[in-house]
Amino acid sequence: MSNSIPVSDINRALDVLRAGGLILYPTDTIWGVGCDATNPAAVERVYQLKGRDQRKSLIVLLDNENKLPGYVDEVPEIAYQLIEYTERPLTIVYSGAKNLASNLIAEDGSIGIRIVNHPFCSPLLQRFRKPLVSTSANLSGQHAPKNFSEISQEIINGVDYVASYGQDDDREKQASMVMKLEPGGKFSFLRR
Numbered sequence: 001m002s003n004s005i006p007v008s009d010i011n012r013a014l015d016v017l018r019a020g021g022l023i024l025y026p027t028d029t030i031w032g033v034g035c036d037a038t039n040p041a042a043v044e045r046v047y048q049l050k051g052r053d054q055r056k057s058l059i060v061l062l063d064n065e066n067k068l069p070g071y072v073d074e075v076p077e078i079a080y081q082l083i084e085y086t087e088r089p090l091t092i093v094y095s096g097a098k099n100l101a102s103n104l105i106a107e108d109g110s111i112g113i114r115i116v117n118h119p120f121c122s123p124l125l126q127r128f129r130k131p132l133v134s135t136s137a138n139l140s141g142q143h144a145p146k147n148f149s150e151i152s153q154e155i156i157n158g159v160d161y162v163a164s165y166g167q168d169d170d171r172e173k174q175a176s177m178v179m180k181l182e183p184g185g186k187f188s189f190l191r192r
Contacts, residue, residue, distance in 0.1 A: 005165045010124050016161040017128055022149070023045060024137055024159045026088045027061065027164030028118040030144050030173045031151055032134040033062075033159060042103040046133055047103070052140040059091050059112035059180040061132045063125035071099050071113065071131060076185045083115050089176035090114065091133055093190065095183055104133065114176055136175065143161045146172040 013023050019110040020042045023034050033049060035042035037060040047054050062068065065083050068075045073096030083089060097111035098106075105111055114134070116122060125132060136144035137151045145151045148167045156162055 002182075005120055005123070005159050008163050012091050012125065012126055012161055013124055015134040016123070017132070020158075021160035022049065022158070023161045023163065024156060024171070025120060025124070025163040026118070026137070027121050027134055028114075028116045029176045030146065031137040031148055031166075033137050033155065034132045036063065036128075037100050037104055037133045039133040040103050043101045043104050046135060049155065050135065050138070050140045052081060052135070053091055054103060055107060057106035057111065058133050058135045061114055061121060061125060061134045063116060065115050067131075068113065068115075071111065072096055073098060074182060074183045078185045078187070079181055081168050082179070082187075083153055086177070089116070090138060091176045091178045100131065110180070112178060116118070120163060138166065144175055147169075148176070 013025060016023055017036050020036065020039050021158050022045055025032060025034055033046055035046055046058065065080055072094040079092055091112045091114040093110050093112045097109055100111060109130060137155050139145050139154060147170050149170065179187050179189050181187045
């Protein structure tokens with residue numbers, strides 16, 4: 001797999017995101033369908049493409065943990081330690097989501113957020129300056145793709161841009177760990 005990312009690849013993804021479109025892109029875990037996490041119409045398109053029940057919330061990606069307070073009412077101090085020391089990608093479900101599309105937030109007001117460190121996602125997020133939706137690139141009820149070759153044509157045809165970076169990476173990837181973190185610091189694993 002090539003380590004260099006064509007600037008045009010990120011630029012085209014940015015253009016689509018800024019226009020309210022959907023992208024198919026590699027992440028620090030599995031390939032994801034993404035959009036502007038502050039745009040309710042774009043989020044609705046993600047649910048429709050996947051055939052996903054809107055009561056099942058989606059997660060968002062940020063490039064830096066310092067941005068968490070912009071999207072969560074109260075970030076427990078332990079969150080920063082968990083993010084810093086985890087060995088695997090970790091999605092943390094926080095209470096009190098804010099400044100995100102309302103159809104992205106769970107009924108209980110929570111949101112799952114993962115801080116990414118990835119050669120494509122990180123610069124994309126830095127330049128976009130908003131959180132991105134990230135949901136596995138599969139139809140609801142089907143297995144999440146372990147690499148690009150497992151993504152269905154229906155998903156590929158349903159997005160407005162497919163990133164070229166990472167398509168030739170045939171390593172099997174896995175989803176992140178998911179942990180629910182209460183404002184007081186109590187946590188539980190939802191997926192290991």
